Amino acid sequence: MTQPAVSVNATEExxxxxxxxxxxxxxxxxxxxxxxxRAMGLPQRRxxxxxxxxxDTLVAATAPKAAVFDPRETxxxxxxxxxxxxxxxxxxxxxxxxxxxxxxxxxxxxSEAQADIHWAADLYGRLETRGQTPVARPLAALNTAFASDGxxxxxxxxxxxxxxxxxxxxxxxxxxxLHHVIKLEQGAALTLLENGxxxxxxxxxxxxxxxxxxxxxxxxxxxxxxxRRAVTHIFARLGAQSVFKSFTLTANGVLTRNECVIELTGxxxxxxxxGACVGDGDFHHDDTVFVTHDAVGCESRQVFKKVxxxxxxxVFQGKILVKKxxxxxxxxxxxxxxxxxxxxxxxxxxxxxIYADDVACSHGSTSGAIDEDALFYLRSRGxxxxxxxxxxxxxxxxxxxxxxxxxxxxxxxxxxLSGWLERHSG
Amino acid sequence: MLSIKxxxxxxxxxxKQILKGVDLEIEAGKVHAxxxxxxxxxxxxxYVLSGKDGxxxxxxxxxxxDQDLLDLEPEERAAAGLFxxxxxxxxxxxxxxxxxxxxxxxxxxxxxxxxxxxxAEFLKVVRARAKDLKIDAEMLKRPVNVGFSxxxxxxxxxxxxxxxxxxxxxxxxxxxxxxxxxxKLVAEGVNALRSEGRGFLVxxxxxxxxxxxxxxxxxxxxxxxxxxxxxxxxxxEVENNGYADILxxxx
Ligand SMILES: Nc1ncnc2c1ncn2[C@@H]1O[C@H](COP(=O)(O)OP(=O)(O)O)[C@@H](O)[C@H]1O
Ligand SMILES: [Mg+2]
Numbered sequence: 001m002t003q004p005a006v007s008v009n010a011t012e013e014x015x016x017x018x019x020x021x022x023x024x025x026x027x028x029x030x031x032x033x034x035x036x037x038r039a040m041g042l043p044q045r046r047x048x049x050x051x052x053x054x055x056d057t058l059v060a061a062t063a064p065k066a067a068v069f070d071p072r073e074t075x076x077x078x079x080x081x082x083x084x085x086x087x088x089x090x091x092x093x094x095x096x097x098x099x100x101x102x103x104x105x106x107x108x109x110x111s112e113a114q115a116d117i118h119w120a121a122d123l124y125g126r127l128e129t130r131g132q133t134p135v136a137r138p139l140a141a142l143n144t145a146f147a148s149d150g151x152x153x154x155x156x157x158x159x160x161x162x163x164x165x166x167x168x169x170x171x172x173x174x175x176x177x178l179h180h181v182i183k184l185e186q187g188a189a190l191t192l193l194e195n196g197x198x199x200x201x202x203x204x205x206x207x208x209x210x211x212x213x214x215x216x217x218x219x220x221x222x223x224x225x226x227x228r229r230a231v232t233h234i235f236a237r238l239g240a241q242s243v244f245k246s247f248t249l250t251a252n253g254v255l256t257r258n259e260c261v262i263e264l265t266g267x268x269x270x271x272x273x274x275g276a277c278v279g280d281g282d283f284h285h286d287d288t289v290f291v292t293h294d295a296v297g298c299e300s301r302q303v304f305k306k307v308x309x310x311x312x313x314x315v316f317q318g319k320i321l322v323k324k325x326x327x328x329x330x331x332x333x334x335x336x337x338x339x340x341x342x343x344x345x346x347x348x349x350x351x352x353x354i355y356a357d358d359v360a361c362s363h364g365s366t367s368g369a370i371d372e373d374a375l376f377y378l379r380s381r382g383x384x385x386x387x388x389x390x391x392x393x394x395x396x397x398x399x400x401x402x403x404x405x406x407x408x409x410x411x412x413x414x415x416x417l418s419g420w421l422e423r424h425s426g
Numbered sequence: 427m428l429s430i431k432x433x434x435x436x437x438x439x440x441x442k443q444i445l446k447g448v449d450l451e452i453e454a455g456k457v458h459a460x461x462x463x464x465x466x467x468x469x470x471x472x473y474v475l476s477g478k479d480g481x482x483x484x485x486x487x488x489x490x491x492d493q494d495l496l497d498l499e500p501e502e503r504a505a506a507g508l509f510x511x512x513x514x515x516x517x518x519x520x521x522x523x524x525x526x527x528x529x530x531x532x533x534x535x536x537x538x539x540x541x542x543x544x545x546a547e548f549l550k551v552v553r554a555r556a557k558d559l560k561i562d563a564e565m566l567k568r569p570v571n572v573g574f575s576x577x578x579x580x581x582x583x584x585x586x587x588x589x590x591x592x593x594x595x596x597x598x599x600x601x602x603x604x605x606x607x608x609x610k611l612v613a614e615g616v617n618a619l620r621s622e623g624r625g626f627l628v629x630x631x632x633x634x635x636x637x638x639x640x641x642x643x644x645x646x647x648x649x650x651x652x653x654x655x656x657x658x659x660x661x662x663e664v665e666n667n668g669y670a671d672i673l674x675x676x677x
Contacts, residue, residue: 382505394520399520
């Protein structure tokens with residue numbers, strides 16, 4: 001693959017500012033990833049896959065500044081009993097983190113696991129590589145090559161408490177790259193929570209291998225810092241009868257691109273990816289999802305809801321690919337936006353590509369305003385305009401939030417959404 | 427209590443006059459009925475009083491007690507004590523009926539400077555009122571009006587009225603789409619709320635509802651005006667002879 005000169009220049013400029021960590025067992029994977037980045041070139045504006053989102057600031061040699069924001073609220077998930085792992089501007093903070101020893105699970109820092117032989121070597125960069133076809137994701141390869149830290153989590157039984165990765169942002173110019181590898185062995189179960197803005201610019205990759213009969217639940221709340229930028233990738237491989245459920249709440253952030261690449265490789269597996277985002281003003285949020293059905297009888301759901309106002313932009317690119325032998329596939333995809341004014345916009349590209357003949361797949365995408373009749377009905381019962389709008393907005397988001405199975409986590413997320421709506425109403 | 431003087435209303439987006447000078451005085455404790463052919467402006471009157479968008483008042487006044495209704499937002503009119511039982515109740519997916527009722531009750535209490543009702547007290551009251559209207563727990567849990575039958579929607583309107591305890595109740599064709607049993611249930615619900623301090627305006631096509639909710643005064647509306655008012659016998663006259671005679675009489 002030859003790259004145009006501009007792309008080569010932009011890519012080399014970015015690479016010039018990065019140091020590859022020494023990395024023992026991860027060294028070959030990092031070098032391979034660097035070669036992939038050079039071959040693909042970093043994303044640029046005219047790439048089809050970046051049609052709706054400008055990659056410039058995610059690719060630039062230095063991270064644009066992002067003011068540190070004090071949300072004046074207790075961090076999300078604080079009320080949940082969990083094992084906390086803290087990163088400060090992309091650097092592991094041992095003092096703020098809990099003891100990493102927990103039964104049924106081993107947790108290590110990527111930067112400390114230096115031996116030449118490690119279980120994670122079979123996964124690090126491997127799922128990312130698989131996710132590079134048929135669509136290139138160069139920023140993920142860049143991460144594999146240069147990620148300075150992250151966690152390696154291996155779950156052998158049922159992890160008693162959720163693991164919570166907390167990302168604090170304290171420096172206006174911080175540029176963080178974290179790479180996590182999570183391996184759930186046969187029948188294992190893990191709930192992973194993530195929250196916080198992480199850095200001025202954050203590039204995060206998470207590779208998740210869910211073995212037969214294992215289940216992975218993921219709930220994430222991306223931090224409320226208004227000027228932060230993030231590009232995140234989840235690469236997941238699902239074994240037979242395994243379950244993968246991921247929900248993301250995004251409130252604020254000038255630019256967010258969340259990619260989720262899921263491969264259903266064992267029969268009767270279930271994958272649900274959902275997201276609720278709320279943006280007011282300088283806010284651009286992109287959900288890019290690619291689900292590949294490569295086994296019989298699997299179910300996948302994509303449920304994405306966006307509330308946009310004052311010129312905020314929402315993007316959804318979602319694909320379901322059903323391979324030839326993936327019979328009895330049940331695929332569902334919905335992406336909807338609620339535009340609270342005429343300045344905001346929603347750009348959606350839903351895609352189905354089906355090669356099996358015995359499948360049930362549906363997808364839908366809508367964009368609309370608040371239902372005026374419902375609004376008047378509520379007001380006629382005495383509910384003030386702002387409260388009525390918020391009630392209808394929460395109702396709109398409900399289908400996505402309901403994807404969170406655990407009620408305490410769901411209530412936590414709903415509380416954050418109501419808080420945001422109250423602060424931004426009027 | 428409700429005082430409407432020479433009310434004139436046109437559509438906001440169209441040059442179409444719908445109410446052409448409506449006069450109506452409803453005293454506390456009284457039940458007034460409005461009958462009239464389709465398209466005469468009955469629903470428009472109820473919407474304009476409750477503050478729906480899309481209409482322009484070109485003349486006249488409407489007040490509830492000493493408050494000028496036309497100056498208020500819809501939620502302020504509700505807090506002032508006005509209630510409209512909709513001809514077509516709106517479905518609100520994603521908002522539970524119970525949440526809706528509680529939000530409404532507490533919003534009105536707040537607007538009037540009263541304390542919110544506790545969850546336990548609210549539950550107790552709502553269960554009792556719902557039982558009278560044969561509304562089961564399942565219906566209270568479902569999203570507002572979603573998947574409700576025509577009759578269930580109308581009973582749900584009366585439940586809201588019973589919970590909000592308004593001063594002035596307007597019922598727009600609450601009998602339409604109801605079978606006899608459902609209509610009796612609705613009428614009982616309304617009659618239970620009749621009191622000295624409360625006024626009712628019952629809009630209906632049919633005399634049969636008025637057999638159950640006995641009106642003090644009956645008005646006939648046609649082409650945006652009240653063309654005739656009288657006692658309950660006026661409703662019987664309409665029932666027997668239709669509107670043709672009355673229309674001819676005033677023409
Ligand atoms: N929003 C509207 N847009 C267009 N026409 C309307 C609207 N509201 C009312 N009208 C018209 O006004 C007239 C009165 O309607 P309405 O008040 O519904 O009568 P009624 O309730 O007595 O049957 C009808 O001709 C109706 O078509
Ligand atoms: Mg009508």
